[in-house]
Amino acid sequence: MKKNTSILTFKNILKWFLAIVAVLAGIFLFIFVYYAFSAPSISQENLQSGGSSTIVDSTGKQIASLGDNKRNYVTIDKVPQQMEDAVISIEDKNFYNEPLGIDPVRIAKSAFNNVTKGTLQGGSTLTQQLVKLTVFSTDTKDQTFKRKMQEAWLAMRVSQKFSKQQILEFYVNKVYLNNGIYGIETGAKYYYGKSLKKLSLAQMAMLAGLPNAPSNYDPYTHPTQSKQRRDLVIRAMYNNNKITKAQAQEAINTPISDGLLPYKKVSNSSNTKRIIADPYIKEAITEVKKKGFDPYRDNLKITINMDYGAQKRLYNIVNSSSYVQFPDSKMQVGASIVNPNNGKVVAMIGGRNLGNVQFGLNRAVQTSRSNGSTMKPILDYAPAIENLNWSTYHQLEDTEYTYPGTNIQLKDWDEEYEGQMSLRKALVNSRNVPAIRALSAVGLSNAIDFAKGLGIDSIKESDGLSVGIGGSVSSLQGASAYGAFSNGGIYYKPYYVSKIETADGMVHNYSKSGKRAMKKSTAYMITDVLKGVPSSYATYANISGLHQAGKTGTTNYSSDAIAANSLLNGKAKDSWYNGYTRNYSMSVWTGYDSENQNGISSTYQSVAGKIYKAEMSYLAKQADSNPNWKKPSSVVSMMIKNNGSTTPTVASPSSSSSTYTKELFVKGHAPFNPYKDSDYTSSSASSSSSNQVTSNNHSSSSSESSDEENDTDTSGRVEITGSDADSNNSSESNSDSNTTDSTNNNTNSNGNTTENNNSSNTGNSNNSNGGTTGGTTGNTGGSTDSNGGTTGGTTGNTGGSTNSDATTNNGATTNSSADNNAQ
Known part of the structure; x- marks a missing residue:
């Protein structure tokens, strides 16, 4: 029972x-x-084509194909038996015993591993691998259960439609073998300079082992790993009874370098678009790989953020003499353009006169050269406004200065000192000593934290205060950092790729979220000051009618370098121009690769700014609008007497407009103002609102609109006149009827031109009607000088200044060439 x-x-x-x-x-x-x-369709054409990814620009136009333009297709009857045996032994030894193209036992083992280890990999037959190479992505994020089922289904379809020999032929012609090489016949000729039938067993085994991980098993870059993989193939052939033990041992004893040709870079495409866009494509491919895809074998459609029209224009500017005159063919350029409102990289140039070289040095992203004075807004003045609430009037000393704890004296490019001046004048005229005093006042540690928020993380406290006038920053980093000034204080990490579409129809979209790097007031105030650079200092970069701001930067040679090569005396090592509008931010570097052999003479230190002008003129014409910056409510503008007082004094409406300028303060840190804007006559207000600082740099007769509190230029497209010309002698009018232009010679209301080195800061150029943060924190009674004395001021005035001579850098060191950054 x-x-x-x-x-x-x-x-x-x-x-x-x-x-x-x-x-x-x-x-x-x-x-x-x-x-x-729901599986994608697959055809013989797909199976026979080589692995290739297409790159298109932001409008969908094809720019390049990363593929098999020079692939040598080989039919299966021309493939030696030993080559077939090598491929099948290492990839799928049961290939001929899989009528459905799948191996249920391997799938079961893979399923067990998937469940126990949480992965969806393994179990693929050679036929499934062919399907994967044809219509699927190799990105691990796409290794979904759905994808594996579709892969198995398509493998069964392929096995029903094609013979084993046809499938093997498709596979050996499709596999990627690194260095831009597709297919084993092409690989045989690239690596060994022979056809397949002339290769040795060891050489065939090396090729058969590459597809599993092409870059890891590259015999040029990873010879040890390449040999280990090759020997694994040989042992698999022996275990599969395809070769004898003696043959196996002889092949294993063969050096991996046997018969290997010297490495050579392969150009997969010589079309004009590919050459023009090469540095951009190089960075985009790197970004795609970081996302887990292999653009060389995944058959992707990659949409990049490039504006090809802007890219082509930039390429033509640096590779011809139609826009800018270069001193010689050796001068190099690195330039980046980003959209400040989302971080998209619009265009990029990595060099000039490069011919058809692909994936060479991209000088746009190199960080081995100092960015000179383009660092000043980032590390010196913006942190002071952000942390100390300085105003644009804040007074600084341009006097003799020695770095704390050293005997290194800081000098300017002209080796002169101009005495007391406002923050506005110091930044526009790019004076070095005031900049370092500002950095000292705010503290290097605080400044470094501020710069990190703008994507610049290479600065260390051990660099010392001298980094305030130049550090290791690329043009891409510069354009992105200045982009935050443009958009009101939000930093967007730059990126190249907006969308990736896989062969099976999966779409991956990409974008960046911005992060606030500074207050709106800080960004606006820096922008307001930097508007004065193209309008009164670097006038060779000025574009009439365009709301723009910018900053120059040069680095000079150390005394040691000049002693070693006297031809470098009086020349610059690097020359920069960073400029931006509301729509674009651009950074341009110029210099020589052999920096200690060639320098930039003073005549050609304006090339970077002229490249900016030629490119930005084009971009402005293409733009749908010419928006101006709107003053945030956190900024207060006031008419301040330009009498040099450390305590800002509000000017009476009855005063002559030549005796005051409009300056900007952080709300809550401005002096008492008994007057209203309407109290000032329209003529005097218009005249005094420009804030064109007196410049000792050669100025052109360019004009700039006075930027009142207009948010957008209602005229729509900006009218650019003479945008491609290098002449600085034309007087240009602003098409916006609501703005007031400065006079032809940048004459201030005292009758002095901006070239007068001894004139006071009474000149008039455009100023948006907004303000910048003002005053040092805690100064309520006046300002303290280096001797400890005080000068009286208006009670409650937080716009006073503290002489930063009293601040030390907490022992931070400075480099010996600290006095060599200029302009």
Whole structure:
């Protein structure tokens, strides 16, 4: 009785088990069929084509194809038997015994591993690998259960439609072998300079082992790993009874370098678009790989953020003499343009006169050169406004200065000192000593934290205060950092790729979220000051009618470098121009690769700014608007007497407009103002609102609109006149009827031109009607000078200044060439 009960119990358990298995099998079959119907189509044309990814610009126009333009397709009858054996032994030894193109046992083992280890990899036959290379991505994020089911289904379809020999032919011609090489025949000629039939067993085994991880098993860059993989193939061939033990041992004893040709870079495409866009494509490919894709074998459609029209224009500017005159063919350029409102990289140039060289040095992203005075807004003045609430009037000393704890004296490019001046004048005229005093006042540690928020993380406290006038920053970093000034204080990390579409129809979209790097007031105030650079200092970069701001930067040679090469005396090592509008931010570096052999003479230190002008003129014409910056409510503008007082004094409306300028303060840190804007006459207000600082740099007769509190230029497109010319002698009018232009010679209301080195800061150029942060924190009674004395001021005035001579750099060191950054 017990025995019968046991049998019945066993039968019931077995019955339930089989029922559960049947239900599960039914569910699996249903899911399999469901996914199969949504699988991508596959054709003989797809199977025969080489692995290739297409790159298109932001408008969808094809820029390049990363593929098999020079692939040598080989039919299976021309493939040596030993080559076939090598491929099948290492990839799928049961290839000829898989009528459905799948291996249920391998799939079961893979499923077990997937469940226990949480992965969806393994179990693929050679036919499944062919399907994967043809219509699927190799990105691990795309290794979904659905994808694996579709892969198996398509492998079954391929196996039904094509013979094993045809499938093997498709596979050996499609595999990627690194260095831009597709297919084993092409690989044989690239690596060994021979056809397949002339290769040795060891050489065939090396090629057969590459597809698994092409870059990791590259015999040029990873010879040890390449040999290990090759020997694994040889042992697999022996274990599969395809070669004898003696043959295996002889092949294993063969050096991996046997018969290997010297490395050579392969150009997969010579079309003009590819050459023009090469540095951009190089960075985009790197970004795609970081996302887990292999653009050389995943058959992707990659949409990049490039504006090809802007890219082509930039390429033509630096590779011709139609826009800018270069001193010689050796001068190099690195330039980046980003959209400040989202971080998209619009265009990029990595060099000039490069011919058809692909993926060479990209000088746009190199960080081995100092950015000179373009660092000042980032590390010196913006942190002071942000942390100390300085105003644009804040007074600084341009007097003799020695770095704390050293005997290194800081000098300017003209080796002169101009005495007391406002922050506005110091930044526009790019005076070094005031900049370092500002950095000292705010503290290097605080400044470094501020710069990190702008994507510049290479600065260390051990660099010392001298980093305030130049550090290791690329043009891409510069354009992105200045982009935050443009958009009101939000930093967007620059990126190249906006969308990736896989061959099976999966779409991956990409964007960046901005992060606030500074207050709106800080960004606006810096922008307001930097408007004065193209309008009164670097007038060769000025574009009439365009709301723009910018900053120059040069680095000079150390005394040691000049002693070693006297031809460098009086020349610059690097020359920069960073400029921006509301729509674009651009950074341009110029210099020589052999920096200690060639320098930039003073005549050609304006090339960077002229490149900016030629490119930004084009971009301005293409833009739908010419928006101005709107003053935030956190900024207060006031008419301040330009009498040099450390305590800002509000000017009376009855005062002559030549005696005051409009300056900007952080709300809550401005002096008491008994007057209203309407109290000042329209003529005097218009005249005094420009804040064109007196410049000792050669100025052109360019004009700039006075930027009142206009948010957008209602005239729509900006009218650019003479945008491609290098002449600085034309007087240009602003098409916006609501703005007031400065006079032809940048004459201030005292009748002095901006070239007068001894004139006071009474000149008039455009100023947006907004303000910047003002005053040092805590100064409520006046300003403290280096001797500890005070000068009285208006009670509650937080616009006073503290002489930063009293601040030390907490022992931070400075480099010996600290006095060599200029302009």
